[in-house]
Amino acid sequence: MAPRRSAQWYAGDDRNSYIHRAWMRRGLPSDAFEGRPHIAIANSASDLTPCNAHLGEVARSVANGVYEAGGIPLDLPVVSLGETQVRPTAMLWRNMAAMATEEMLRANPIDGVVLLGGCDKTIPALLMAACSVDLPAVVVPGGPMLTGTFRGVPLGCGTDVWKLSEEVRAGTLSAADFARSESSMIRSRGHCNTMGTASTMGLLAEALGMTLPGVAGIPAADSRLLEAAHATGALAVELVDAGRRPSTVLGPGSFRNAIVALAALGGSTNAVVHLLAIAGRAGIELSLDDFDRIGADVPLLVDLQPAGRYLMEDLHRAGGLHAVLAEVRDLLDPLAPTVTGRPLAEHLDAAAVYDREVIRPREMPLQPRAGIAVLRGNLAPDGAVIKPAAASAHLLRHRGPAVVFDSVEDLHARLDDPDLDVTADSVLVLRGCGPKGYPGMPEVSNMPLPAKLLAQGVRDMVRVCDGRMSGTAYGTVVLHVAPEAAAGGPLARVRTGDLVTLDIEARTLHVDADLDAREPSPEFLAALARPSRGWERLYVDTVQQANTGADQDFLLGASGDRVARGSH
Structure with missing residues (x-):
C-alpha cells in the first residue's frame, strides 16, 4: 500500500511530526497516526443556511462509518451559503466557497473527504473544490424537506411562493392568507422540495457518479439518509485505499449522464452554469451546445413542480433517480463510472417505478422534448x-x-x-x-x-x-x-x-x-x-461569463493535493 498522504505530516520522529501528532492526538487511539486514513468531513452546516442546518447530524453518521471502516473522521466546517439569506446573491460566493474549501483540503493532513451539501450553491462549490484538489471524494446530499400543506393542498417551496405572491398582487389572495401559508411552507429540515436547484444538484451529483448510488433524493428527515451517510463514511475509506479520485470517476460520459438526467428530471437551468464550472475544474471539455445536443430530445418523465404537479418526497416514493434513469438507459454512457468503481448503468438493474403518475413511462412522457434549449x-x-x-x-x-x-x-x-x-x-x-x-x-x-x-x-x-x-x-x-x-x-x-x-x-x-x-x-x-475592495472586487475583475460556467479565470483546472512548502 502506498504511504498515506497524511503521513507527510505524521510519520517520523522529528520535531515537526511530533508537533502534528501531539496537537491532534487529544484522545485518539495510539494507532491513529500509523497508516489509518484520515477523512475530512467537509460540512456546510450553518444555522444561517437553513437548508443545511441538519448536516451536523448527518456528519455524525458519516463519522461513525469512517471510524467503523478503520479511518479517522475529522470535522471540517466549510463556507456555507444560504440561498434564501445572503445578499446580494449566493452565487457571488460560490467560487469563493470552492476556493476556500480547495485550499483547506490541500493544506490539511487528510487522505480523503466526504462532501456534505444541500442548499443550491453548496454541492456545486464542494464538487468544484474536490475536482481542483483531486483527493478521493464522495458527496452526501442533504436531501429535500417533507411536503407541507396549506388548506389541504401540498405546497412546493419556492414555486408556490412565486404563485401565491403573484395572486396577492393580482388581488385574488389576501395578504392574511398569504402570511398564514408561511408557517406551512417549510415542514421539516432539508432543502426545497420542488425540482429546484438544490434538488437538481443533489440528483446530478449522483448522475455524475459522485455519491453512493441511491442516496440522492432521500428526504432530509428520513432515517435512511443517516444510514446512507454511515455507508458513505465507510466508502470514503475504500476510496482512499483504492486511490479512486474525482479524476478517475469524472469523464465526458459522466457529464453526458448528468445532462440526460437534467432533462428527464426537468431540472433547474442553474445546473448549466454549475456543470460547466465543475467540468472546468475537472479538465473536461463541456460546452453550452452540449446541453442542447445531448439533452434537447430527452423526454421529461418526472411530474414535479415547477414543470408538473408533485414534489420530491413523491419522487423518492415513486422509485427515485434510478427509476427515472432506467427509463432512458439507452441514452446514458454505459461505462461512466461511479465512486463505487462500477458504472452508473450497472446500478440501475434493480430500479423499479412504483407510481406512474410521478415517473412517466418513456412512451408517455410529460413532454417529449424537455432538455435545456x-x-x-x-x-x-x-x-x-x-x-x-x-x-x-x-x-x-x-x-x-x-x-x-x-x-x-x-x-x-x-x-x-x-x-x-x-x-x-x-x-x-x-x-x-x-x-x-x-x-x-x-x-x-x-x-x-x-x-x-x-x-x-x-x-x-x-x-x-x-x-x-x-x-x-x-x-x-x-x-x-x-x-x-x-x-x-x-x-x-x-x-x-x-x-x-x-x-x-x-x-x-x-x-x-x-x-x-x-x-x-x-x-x-x-x-x-x-466594487472597490474585497472578494467582490476580485470577483468582478476575474469572473468569466455564464456560457463557460461563471468561474473565476484563475481557478480553472486543478492544482492537485500537493502542498508547495512544508512548515515549522
Whole structure:
C-alpha cells in the first residue's frame, strides 16, 4: 500500500511530526497516526443556511462509518451559503466557497473527504473544490424537506411562493392568507422540495457518479439518509485505499449522464452554469451546445413542480433517480463510472417505478422534448438558455416590443406603474444582472409581471435577462444571456420598443435593430456594480461569463493535493 498522504505530516520522529501528532492526538487511539486514513468531513452546516442546518447530524453518521471502516473522521466546517439569506446573491460566493474549501483540503493532513451539501450553491462549490484538489471524494446530499400543506393542498417551496405572491398582487389572495401559508411552507429540515436547484444538484451529483448510488433524493428527515451517510463514511475509506479520485470517476460520459438526467428530471437551468464550472475544474471539455445536443430530445418523465404537479418526497416514493434513469438507459454512457468503481448503468438493474403518475413511462412522457434549449442571435451571440418544460406553449415562438429595465431597482420602481407602456405581447428585458453587472448573477430573470396585466388575467410573458432564475420558478424566461450587458454584450444597447423575436424551435433570439450603431444608456452604466475592495472586487475583475460556467479565470483546472512548502 502506498504511504498515506497524511503521513507527510505524521510519520517520523522529528520535531515537526511530533508537533502534528501531539496537537491532534487529544484522545485518539495510539494507532491513529500509523497508516489509518484520515477523512475530512467537509460540512456546510450553518444555522444561517437553513437548508443545511441538519448536516451536523448527518456528519455524525458519516463519522461513525469512517471510524467503523478503520479511518479517522475529522470535522471540517466549510463556507456555507444560504440561498434564501445572503445578499446580494449566493452565487457571488460560490467560487469563493470552492476556493476556500480547495485550499483547506490541500493544506490539511487528510487522505480523503466526504462532501456534505444541500442548499443550491453548496454541492456545486464542494464538487468544484474536490475536482481542483483531486483527493478521493464522495458527496452526501442533504436531501429535500417533507411536503407541507396549506388548506389541504401540498405546497412546493419556492414555486408556490412565486404563485401565491403573484395572486396577492393580482388581488385574488389576501395578504392574511398569504402570511398564514408561511408557517406551512417549510415542514421539516432539508432543502426545497420542488425540482429546484438544490434538488437538481443533489440528483446530478449522483448522475455524475459522485455519491453512493441511491442516496440522492432521500428526504432530509428520513432515517435512511443517516444510514446512507454511515455507508458513505465507510466508502470514503475504500476510496482512499483504492486511490479512486474525482479524476478517475469524472469523464465526458459522466457529464453526458448528468445532462440526460437534467432533462428527464426537468431540472433547474442553474445546473448549466454549475456543470460547466465543475467540468472546468475537472479538465473536461463541456460546452453550452452540449446541453442542447445531448439533452434537447430527452423526454421529461418526472411530474414535479415547477414543470408538473408533485414534489420530491413523491419522487423518492415513486422509485427515485434510478427509476427515472432506467427509463432512458439507452441514452446514458454505459461505462461512466461511479465512486463505487462500477458504472452508473450497472446500478440501475434493480430500479423499479412504483407510481406512474410521478415517473412517466418513456412512451408517455410529460413532454417529449424537455432538455435545456440554447438560443443564439444578435441578442445572445455567445448563447442564452431557456427551459421549455417551464415555458408556456403559446410563447415558444413570439415576437413583441421590448420593455427595457436598466437594473433590478429600475424594474421595481416602474413595473407596477399604471402608465407603463406594456401589453401581454411585450417582451420584458432586464439587464445589468450578469456575473459582473450585479455582481453575482442573481436569480431575477423570472421578473414579476406588471400588476395591470395580472389584473387582466395574464400569467406569463416572454422575459429576457443576463441573470439567472430560481430552479423553483417557471415561465417563458430567457436567461444567462452572454455576453452579459456589463461585459459589453448587445443586451446593453437594446431600447424600449425594439422588436424582439424568440423562436425556441429555431433556437434563435433576435432584435430588429442595428445594435452596433448604439451606445449603452447612461442610466444602465450608472447602475452597474463598481466594487472597490474585497472578494467582490476580485470577483468582478476575474469572473468569466455564464456560457463557460461563471468561474473565476484563475481557478480553472486543478492544482492537485500537493502542498508547495512544508512548515515549522
